[in-house]
Amino acid sequence: MCGIIGIYQKNKKAESASRLAILGLFAAQHRGQESCGIAYFDGEKLQLIKQMGLVKEVFNEEVLTQIPSHVAIGHVRYPTQGSSNIGNAQPHLLNNLSGPMFALASNGDIVNYKELREDLEAKDVFFESQNDGELILKYIAYFHEKQGLSIVDSIKKLMKHFQGSYSSVMLVKDELYAFRDPYGNRPFILGELNDETYVFASESCCIDIIRAQFKKEVSPCEIIHVNATGMESIQLNPDEFRSRKHSAHCVFELIYFSRPDSVVYDNAVYAFREKLGKKLAEKEDIISDVVIPVPDSSNFIALGYAKELGLDFNFGLIRNHYVGRTFIAPEQTIRDENVVQKFNPLPGYLEGKIVTLIDDSIVRGTTLQKIVKMVRSHGAKEVHVRIGSPMVKYPCFYGIDTPTYEELIANQKTVEDIAGYLKADSLRYLTIDELKSVVQDQNNFCFACFNGEYPIGLKK
Ligand code: SF4
Known part of the structure; x- marks a missing residue:
């Protein structure tokens, strides 16, 4: 990035x-x-x-x-x-x-x-x-x-x-x-x-x-x-x-990379993320006790989702800001250590609750698996995972470190298999069409990590 x-x-x-x-x-x-x-x-x-x-x-x-x-x-x-x-x-x-x-x-x-x-x-x-x-x-x-x-x-x-x-x-x-x-x-x-x-x-x-x-x-x-x-x-x-008539702005900047207080490609990033959450909520059939984001990049997606369904929203997981961003850490071993050092649930808050856990994306799945386990071990009765973007099936060649197809869990497993891997009660992603409906001027965006259509060519 x-x-x-x-x-x-x-x-x-x-x-x-x-x-x-x-x-x-x-x-x-x-x-x-x-x-x-x-x-x-x-x-x-x-x-x-x-x-x-x-x-x-x-x-x-x-x-x-x-x-x-x-x-x-x-x-x-x-x-x-x-x-x-x-x-x-x-x-x-x-x-x-x-x-x-x-x-x-x-x-x-x-x-x-x-x-x-x-x-x-x-x-x-x-x-x-x-x-x-x-x-x-x-x-x-x-x-x-x-x-x-x-x-x-x-x-x-x-x-x-x-x-x-x-x-x-x-x-x-x-x-x-x-x-x-x-x-x-x-x-x-x-x-x-x-x-x-x-x-x-x-x-x-x-x-x-x-x-x-x-x-x-x-x-x-x-x-x-x-x-x-x-x-x-x-x-x-x-x-x-x-080679094509349109631009190819990275849509992931709006979903995850950019700061929510930034304006990127004429979009207020926080408002875009709220719209993702709203879109995710439109097809919801699970009514949970509380909606919890995986902080910080999912905060506004979770907020938009909870607002749309009229559900309680809370920061059930507290993030230690002195640990680097998990996705960005270059080595897998460092990423693994980061997860356990990075999040801690509110004491007693999750006890007996049906929780909808919102994340912006799943890349490797290792982080989210540990978070689901953490939420359960603090007493949640059910954990339903909702993702504010489509399945990341393809690597990025334009400045993001997702180098191999094998590392991407969605390239290797179905939604059901990923839910099993995460030990989530249910799992649902935003579809590509739903994401595109939120993006104004969708022809000017790159969605390659979701659909494999690389607008700027493949790495040689
Ligand atoms: S493949 Fe396209 S949308 Fe995905 S991270 Fe790279 S530039 Fe962004």
Whole structure:
């Protein structure tokens, strides 16, 4: 998934771009917890700070006092392309003879990574990581420096040849570029603070935290260039760069990934999730004593479901917020430990109750199985599981870590078998048609992990 931010201050003496970028990254922490970093212009050249760990751990007060800048980009990483190590963390920085001149942070995944990298390696371009952000950066830098293309033309060339998902911010010395893939797969927005500072970010919660105002979504196939003379948007026709007429926004951003207080693809995320819950309730035949979400991403789905049926809603499970998101943890062993450390039922509350337990999705099923067991062991009489999305049967190749078909329980088992595995009294998912009925403008969305129809191609 990952989160990105880019800050440009018109007043060069403002020098708080790096701090604002870090604040924005702090709000994007839910998008990746493995590593984080910023690149910024120090008045002469680009500087880079990146480390494994959370934003609040990496950017302590000592670091914050040393990074004055009027332009900066930042990244929080959730590993997909390339293993979990500092070499694959972003931003990536590229030196040339006069010092570091290019830096880039990107959210997404490139499906034809291997072939593009081999092409560049054949041109004597050297790679230090397995990360697609480095590939994007070196592709643009190569065509700019070695072939004499402008930065904008190099990005256009990239858009023609790269298949996949990329919302990207790039520094070329003290100039900022922002561009988004022709399918608009990952969210990407532009905000402005006091007519003085441009802010590019993955989600609106990242601009809210620095009190910037939402201006617009960066459009698919749009390249925005900001420098001392102002901002310029170069809007290319996405249909000339993609194999279908429509965008392919990731619908899972609305179901699970994005923060409920964000606006993503013009949808208030919390309201979208309430609608999922309402839709899920329409076919309900179990009247339970209480509706309980698996917190936090299912909270609004459960709320919408309970409201529609007029049932009691309660936070029967309390989440320990100091443990990372289960789905995001890169290793299975870490995921397993997280589950038992992460949730605890309200004492005595579940005793003798018929419980409807709402979750946003089932990917591997291991987490939910443990939660159902936990709810039962605290006295629930019946546990009925309802899922606010369809069965996740297919892996994602566009920036989400569901790498194999075998890992996806819905690819291997029927609904009845999954209910048995979870030891739930009943299990029901939202259907794809029900999900599509909630999504406005459904043609512009990707549903590939539910229906296997990959709009941006398959990983090669
Ligand atoms: S496959 Fe699923 S998770 Fe991946 S982009 Fe499409 S909807 Fe999103």
